Amino acid sequence: MKRIGVLAVLIGLAALGARAQTVTGNGTTGNLSKFTGSSAIGNSVIVESNGNIGIGTTNPLFPLNVNGASESLTTFGLQPYSIYATMESHVDFSAAVRGDSFATSGRGVGVIGVSNSTDGGAGVFAWMASNTGEGFGLNGQTNSPDGIGVLGNRPNSAGGTNGGGGVRGQTAATSGFSYGTAGVSTANVGSAVAVFGEAWSPNGIAGLFINRPGGDILQGRVSQPDINVFRVDGQWHDFCQRRIPALRCRLCRVGSSERQRRALRSRRFAGD
Secondary structure, rough: HHHHHHHHHHHHHHHHHHHOOOOOEEEOOOOEEEEEOOEEEEEEEEEEEEOOOOOOOOOOOOOOOEOOOOOOOOOOOOOOOOOOOOOOOOOOOOOOOOOOOOOOOOOOOHHHOOOOOOOOOOOOOOOOOOOOOOOOOOOOOOOOOOOOOOOOOOOOOHOOOOOOOOOOOOOOOOOOOOOOOOOOOOOOOOOOOOOOOOOOOOOOOOOOOOOOOOOEHHHHEEEOOOOEEEOOOOOOOOEEOOOOOHHHHHHHHOOOOHHHHHHHHHHHEEEE
């Protein structure tokens, strides 16, 4: 029986040896190999150097360094991306890409985007593609009493004479309640501010509102459902809800004649 067992093992090993294939090929030091054929290997696009992984670069400087240089659309008609992530989960809360910074000191950043383009580029571009529901292209939150959910900064060192902005919100929706930028304060105590504007230049403006076609420039509402308090349209008209005396603006308290209202506006824009 022992001889039969040993013979069976030898026959099995011989059969494996007969089926074994010789793998050929060569590669470059640091490149991860891949099969280029059924029995041949070669370089892949992935490089390992000093513990860093690189794709599209032979000198990765970070744990994962991806460099894309495509100048054409993908086969699906999409813009070229260095990293493309999708998420199909329907649970609350899911994300295709998430960046966390757990640093307890310094200026740690979960995700940072930088653009050197002078033709409308963006360091971070957020897009909400759904036509229904309350979605956000970019949603910033902070749990720190001194933190900032989204910080947009255009330092003076950037130079240039055409201006610039730290944060820009834009919407192209033609129906429904849409907004380019929204500020919401959900605290029911304290003195939280949903939108805050501050200017330090004597020629600066803390808040600038422009309606290009000439519609309403500003509206003010309180309570829920909304109660209209005032609005300023594009024809130099101010409309206040006089049924809320405590919220009447200065224009209403001065008088209702158009002459008085225009005189007050003239003094206001003259710096009075």
